[in-house]
Amino acid sequence: MQDIYQATKEALILLLGGDPGIWEIVGISFSVSLQAILYITPLSLLLAFLLAFGNFRGRRILISTFHTFLAIPAVVVGLTVYIFLSRNGPLGDLGLLFSQTAMVIGQMILAFPIVVAMSHSALQSSDRAIWETAKTLGASSPKAMFTVMYEARFGLFAAVIAAFSRIIAEVGCSMMVGGNILHHTRNIPTAIALETSKGEFAQGIALGLVLLFLALALNLLLSSARYRLEMA
Amino acid sequence: MQGSVRFDNVEKVYGDRVLLSIDTFTVNPGQCILISGDNGSGKTTLLKIMSGLLKPEKATVTKNDVSLPWVKAKSMLQSEMVYLHQTPYMFDTSVFNNVAYGLRATKVPKAQVEEKVWQCLRWARLDHLTPRNAKLLSGGERQRVALTRARIVNPSFLILDEPTANMDRGSRHQTYELIQRLQSEGMSIVISSHDVEFFANIIDFHYFLEAGNLRKIDIGTKQRKHKSSAVVTPFQRKGR
Ligand SMILES: Nc1ncnc2c1ncn2[C@@H]1O[C@H](COP(=O)(O)OP(=O)(O)OP(=O)(O)O)[C@@H](O)[C@H]1O
Ligand SMILES: [Mg+2]
Numbered sequence A: 001m002q003d004i005y006q007a008t009k010e011a012l013i014l015l016l017g018g019d020p021g022i023w024e025i026v027g028i029s030f031s032v033s034l035q036a037i038l039y040i041t042p043l044s045l046l047l048a049f050l051l052a053f054g055n056f057r058g059r060r061i062l063i064s065t066f067h068t069f070l071a072i073p074a075v076v077v078g079l080t081v082y083i084f085l086s087r088n089g090p091l092g093d094l095g096l097l098f099s100q101t102a103m104v105i106g107q108m109i110l111a112f113p114i115v116v117a118m119s120h121s122a123l124q125s126s127d128r129a130i131w132e133t134a135k136t137l138g139a140s141s142p143k144a145m146f147t148v149m150y151e152a153r154f155g156l157f158a159a160v161i162a163a164f165s166r167i168i169a170e171v172g173c174s175m176m177v178g179g180n181i182l183h184h185t186r187n188i189p190t191a192i193a194l195e196t197s198k199g200e201f202a203q204g205i206a207l208g209l210v211l212l213f214l215a216l217a218l219n220l221l222l223s224s225a226r227y228r229l230e231m232a
Numbered sequence B: 001m002q003g004s005v006r007f008d009n010v011e012k013v014y015g016d017r018v019l020l021s022i023d024t025f026t027v028n029p030g031q032c033i034l035i036s037g038d039n040g041s042g043k044t045t046l047l048k049i050m051s052g053l054l055k056p057e058k059a060t061v062t063k064n065d066v067s068l069p070w071v072k073a074k075s076m077l078q079s080e081m082v083y084l085h086q087t088p089y090m091f092d093t094s095v096f097n098n099v100a101y102g103l104r105a106t107k108v109p110k111a112q113v114e115e116k117v118w119q120c121l122r123w124a125r126l127d128h129l130t131p132r133n134a135k136l137l138s139g140g141e142r143q144r145v146a147l148t149r150a151r152i153v154n155p156s157f158l159i160l161d162e163p164t165a166n167m168d169r170g171s172r173h174q175t176y177e178l179i180q181r182l183q184s185e186g187m188s189i190v191i192s193s194h195d196v197e198f199f200a201n202i203i204d205f206h207y208f209l210e211a212g213n214l215r216k217i218d219i220g221t222k223q224r225k226h227k228s229s230a231v232v233t234p235f236q237r238k239g240r
Helices: A002-016 A020-053 A059-069 A073-085 A100-124 A129-134 A139-150 A152-169 A172-178 A188-197 A201-231 B045-048 B069-078 B095-104 B110-123 B139-151 B169-184 B221-239
Strands: B005-014 B019-028 B034-038 B058-063 B066-068 B081-084 B157-161 B190-192 B204-212 B214-216
Touching: A002 A201, A020 A100, A020 A139, A020 A152, A020 A188, A059 A100, A059 B045, A059 B066, A059 B095, A059 B221, A073 A100, A073 A129, A073 A172, A100 B058, A100 B190, A129 A139, A129 B081, A139 A152, A139 B045, A152 B139, A152 B157, A172 A188, B005 B045, B005 B069, B005 B221, B034 B045, B045 B081, B045 B157, B045 B190, B066 B069, B081 B139, B095 B110, B095 B139, B139 B157, B139 B169, B169 B190
Parallel strands: B034 B190, B034 B204, B081 B157, B157 B190
Antiparallel strands: B005 B019, B005 B058, B058 B066, B204 B214
């Protein structure tokens, strides 16, 4: 008990004292995960829209594929990206293994099906009258699409937040393709894993608190979005 | 672009049920047509096909003596007709932005949008609602905002799907009055409604949708006058 108390106290000192090592790791986590979300969101939303409103062959199969990929284990994504980026892999010449770029790629693959599947659900359940009203008032199809997305914005926002929550806390893939290199690819989850295995709890607890706090903040955002959704 | 639009051999199938199988139907400029029919007879479906929002299994659409394949008919219908839903969808923004939607979508200059929106809102006597969120309006107010939102894009035909269903007397009257003014301004209107008597005074033709086909109903002038005095007059007294 005494140890945990001591470690927590040290953790708070690290956090509040602005320990540069800790905040660097936090910075890497945010930079990688925000990039991943930023890159996949436009394409995911477009695809989700086509799946919800389009009428083409293979639509149903694509939808269930994305729902299946929701549960894909991070280590499997890590393994796949690793194989592609490793020196002898098809993309080995790029020399991207153990870089932040590799981590971004891994997290993009993890986030993509989440945003697509959840946005698809949000758009699928949105009122068809939105599209029809936009079209009948003379909107072009892209304009009508943006109108539908705007009306469903809280659901789409929830999809993006959910994907971000998953990838910022994800350890398996980042560990494998990033390599947990200090000052470079060490992010919050990989740092926690490492510190804990070394028996150094203070930094682990400090970073864990950051993640917990983030989870709390994102959940608040989500529930306010959901609240707006129900009010509409 | 004013001109009649004719629909021939319109067929709509859901599963193994042939919902619509209409021989011929023409909408003419300046006329007001009423389509009545039982619940589930396909009025909404027909109106959406006419507005180019729903693809029929078969249809020959003719405008200015030219028959158009569905792809072309669809875009012609979408630009000539404005369809109003049974329960209009209000975009989650102000009444002003809702009314401005069609103008902005077609890239009308900003200053002109502003002016036209105000003008239309005043015309419909809705200017007091301008800053309100349209989603929070009552059913009757929504219907009148929807009518204004449609009028502003100046369509050749206005397609109204049960514009007065589920409304109290006051709202029904205000909506009726707007439709009547639109009609007197020369707007061509197609209305679907159960309430034949309610619209008796403004309609030129009445069709009954039954077993998937349209049957023309005679509206004798005698009957029309009788109905108007029996229904519309006491109603107007109450509304004011
Ligand atoms: N997408 C669809 N798939 C299958 N059946 C449908 C679909 N849309 C409508 N229908 C069916 O077609 C029939 C006609 O529907 P429609 O809404 O056109 O009737 P309506 O005359 O407008 O009825 P109401 O008076 O209740 O508004 C109904 O039985 C309905 O269940
Ligand atoms: Mg209907």
